[in-house]
Amino acid sequence: MILINENYAKLPSSYLFSEIAKRVKTYQDANPDKRVIRLGIGDVTQPLPPACIAAMHKAVDEMGSAATFRGYGPEQGYDFLREAIAANDYRARGADIDASEIFVSDGAKCDTANIQEIFGQKIKIAMPDPVYPVYVETNVMAGRTGRCRGGRYSGLVYLPCTAENNYVPDLPTEPVDLIYLCFPNNPTGSTATRKQLARWVEYARANKALILFDAAYEAFIRDPTIPHSIYEIEGARDVAIEFRSFSKTAGFTGTRCAFAVVPKSCVGYTRKGEAVSLHTLWNRRHTTKFNGVSYPIQRAAEAVYTLEGSQQIQATNDFYLGNARIIRETIAEHGYHLTGGVNGPYIWVRTNKDSLNFFDRVLQKAQVVITPGPGFGLCGKGYIRISAFNSRENVEEAMARLRKVL
C-alpha cells in the first residue's frame, strides 16, 4: 500500500495564488464582457530589458553552431554569471561574497522552499506574520509543524509584524534556530534598517541560529540608508543565507533565473554539536537535484549587470514605483492606513473589514484583483495587499474604479 505524506493534510486545500486565480477565473467565466485588472500576484508586465534580449538572442545563436554549442552547464551556474553577481551585487556594496558562494537557480520561490531540506527536523523556526506562504507551507510539508488552528501552525514561533513595530519583527522571546526574514517585505512592503538587521545578526551569532534572508525585492530600494543585502551587516556571512531573483529585478518571472548565496563560513550543527558547512550541504543537494539554468537565460541575466542593462532595469523599476505612488495616493485619499510602495512594489492596506469579503467586493464591483491579507498569516486579518506590477493605464483605470467602491 502506497502511503502518502500526511503532512499535506495540514495545508489549506490550495496555494494562496492558485486559489485567487481560481476565484478570478470563476468570475471571468461568468462575466466574459468585464475587463479584469490584476493587482494580485506580483507578476511583472513590462518587457525584458533590451540588453537582456540581445544577450539571449546571441546565446541562442551560439547554441545553433557546433563550435559554440553547450550541453549541461555547471549546476551552480556559469562562472560568468556568478562573477557578475559577486562583483556587482556584493563586492560593490562592501559585502565580502565570492563567486563560488553563489548558486544560480530557476527561482527564489524554489530556493526558499527547498533550503529547509538541509536542516534537522526538530529545529525551532521563527516565522514572521504576515509572511510569504512558501516559507511556512514547505516546513509544514516537511513535518516540522503540528496542525493549523486559528490560522497558526503549532510548532512555529510566530513573529507578529504590525503597525506597532512598523512591520519589522521584534526578536523572539523564546530560543529559535532558524529565522525567515524578507526585506523589502512581501507582503507589507516594509524595509529594515541597518540597525534592525544588525540586531538579528547579533541574535543569530549569539544563539548559533541561521537567518534565511529573502532579498527578492532589493532592486526597489531607493532610500540610500537601507541595506540591500544582509551581508552589508558585519558578521552576517557566518549566520545568513540570502536569496535573490531576477524575476522582479529584471522582469524574469516567465524567464526564470535567481540565485542563493551560501557563504562558506556559514555552519549548521550535528546533534553532537559539531559544525558542518552549509555550503557543502547545499552544494550536495543542488548538484543532486538540479541541472542548472539554461545557457541563454544565464547570458540574459548577466546582461542585467552591463551599463545599459542596469539603466534599463532601473527605469522599469522606477516605473513600477510610480504605479505604487498612484496606488498609495488613491488609497490614502480614502483615509485607510497603509504601508509599503516606497522601497518595494507592494502596498499593504488596513481595511478593518473581512479581507475575503473585501476581495470579493472589489472583484465584483470594480473588476480589480487584490490579495486578501489573511493569505499571508493571521496578522493579515483586516488587511489587503495591492501589487504595483501592471501598466500605467491599468493602474490608473483600477484606481478610478476603486475610488467608486471604497
Ligand code: MLT
Ligand atoms: C507574490 O505575489 O507574492 C509573488 O509574486 C509570489 C512569488 O514571487 O512567488
